Amino acid sequence: MDKDRIVGSAKDFAGKVESTVGNVAGDAKTQAAGRVREAAGEAQNLYGQAKDVARETTDAAVSYAKEAYENSGDTFRDGSQAIAKKVQENPLGSMLIAGGIGFALALLMTRPPRRPPTRYYG
Template sequence: MDKDRIVGSAKEFAGRAEGAIGDLASDTQTQASGKAREAAGSVQNLYGQAKDAVRDATDTAASYAKDAYDKPAETLRDGSQAIAQKVQDNPMGALLVAGGIGFALALLMARPSRRPPPRWRY
């Protein structure tokens, strides 16, 4: 749990309490201050949640990369099986993707090489 989440939750709670006190005392300035503090706490809590989510995603990606590096044969086999399953599930989409890749490669290979223009002309 991130420090921002804890501080944000505390600010949010304090803002709610301040807003409730303002409601009881019918003081609009205290109510507005409580709402502002509650909103600031919510934003800080969301920021902490986002940081936690990024940290978790990074850890997961690093774990997957480490597993793929440690077991390349299994990773290749699993990837091949996943691709084969996708092709079986959607053969027309796979055909379109393969055709697009082939078309792009053909364009790249058929392009004339770039030569510098001649310096002298007769």
């Protein structure tokens, strides 16, 4: 729980007490001051709640990222095992796919660079 929530709740309570005392005494100034303090306390309490929500969200995101990082090795290992199994089941198809990928990469690497169009300003 955030410090602002505690202080805000205390101000809210004090404002309610002050407003009630102003009501009982018939003093409009005390009653208005109590309402102002009560509103300030509610605002500070809401600010503290927002900070708590932001902190909890950040903690959840950090926890999720940490868990994903820790499990990334398992995911990579599972993917590697699945690929190895497919290659063992169909070696000819795997060779054809690898050859196609190599051919496409060779075409991309040996292609001449594109020249920008020549512009005539005249």
